[in-house]
Amino acid sequence: MTDTIKSDGAAWDPEEHARNAATRSAALADVPLASPAPRGGIRGVLEHRYLLTLLVKREVTARYTGSFLGMVWSYITPLTQFFMYIFIFALLLGRGKAIEHFAIHVFAALMVVTLFTETIQAGTRSITRNSSLLQKSAMPREMFPVASLLVSIYHLWPEFVILAIALxxxxxxPDLTAVAAGVLGYAVIIVFSLALGLMLSVSQVFLRDTSQMVNVINNFIRFGVPMMYPYSLVASRFHGHTDLYLANPIADAVLLVQRCFWVPTTSDQQETIALHMPDHLFTRGLIALAAALVLLVVAQKVFARFENKIPERL
Incomplete structure (x- = not known):
């Protein structure tokens, strides 16, 4: 048989070619296969920050599509709420006489409650609402609940503007203690909201009644925290047995934010703290933050456990 000539003029050896092919195959066999799926978890979301930004812009734009005033409604709604609380509590019920600047007391708490309720409501429906996008794009599925949280935070700024004018x-x-209280309070509510949003978003995929249960629970949250009433009322009615009440991370977050915004507006801050703030508030806030972080880890594990079953259920 006539030998085939290589491009360099040397004779082509079939046996040598077979040995080289076998060597290349063995080398490729040792190379680990990369998963086509994107990295999951919060880390995976951070690695796809550009997609997360686009998703948040998409959610914000969709909220005001077809609206004449657009983002102006983000200022009108909280402003009307603030004036309503001034009228009802300060003028109609006369609580402004007993509790100084009670409208700020209510509005500061309302900002925390609104952030929580909007985040878990939107987070619960985030995966089912974006099912078509989820099936077409390779992105971490946790991105949708995280985007819901960021949208809620984005719509919090108009409320901060209105509150700042009132302050x-x-x-x-304020002093450094008050500022630290506000930072801790919002850290608690953000982590707690994200943890619940992750778990509820998965639950909604398998149990569509989850969103209805969330709506019912949210109706009780406004009355389960010291917003419409001061904490001193709870302490006096339960005669010091308030540990169960303060075990609620939302209540701790509300009290910390009130410590930041409402207490520094009163004429005698020390008296206000003594009358209307619980003992060891910062310790309770740090415990609540630690519990929220543990819950976030558990929520991430639950999400990862059922993540692969989401596409077939959608």
Missing amino acids: VYTGWS
Whole structure:
């Protein structure tokens, strides 16, 4: 048989070619296969920040599509709520006489409650609402509940603007302790909301009644935290047995935010703290934050456990 000539002029050896092919196959066999699926978890979401930004912009734009005033409604709605609380509590019920600047007390708490309720409501439906996008794009599925949280935070800024105007008018004079309380309070509610949003988003895929149960629970949250009433009322009615009440992370977050915004507007801050704030508030807040972080880890594991079954259920 005539030998085939290689391009370099040397004779082609079939046996040598077979040996080289076998060597290349063995080398490729040792190379680990990369998974086509994107990295999951919060880390995977952070690695896809550009997609997360696009998803948040998409959610914000969709909320005001076809609206004449657009983002102006983000200021009108909380502003009307603030004036309503001034009228009802300060003028109609007369609580402004017993509790100084009670409208700020209510509005500061309302901001925390609104952030929580909007996050878990949107987070619960985030996967089922974006089912078509989820099946067409390779992205971490946790991105949808995280985007719901960021959208809620984005719509919190108009409320901060309105609150800031009221704080300037009432002579807000905070210290580092008050600022630390506000940061801790929002850290608690953000982590707690994200953890529940992750778990509820998976639950909604397998049990469509989850969103209805969330709506019912949210109706009780406003009355389960010291918003419409001061904490001192709870302490006096339960005669010091408030551990179960303060075991609620939302209540701790509300009290911390009130410590930041409402307490510095009062004429005697030390008296306000003694009368209307629980003992060891920062310790309770740190415990609540630690519990929320543990819950976030558990929520991530639950999400990962059922993540592969989501596409077939959608």
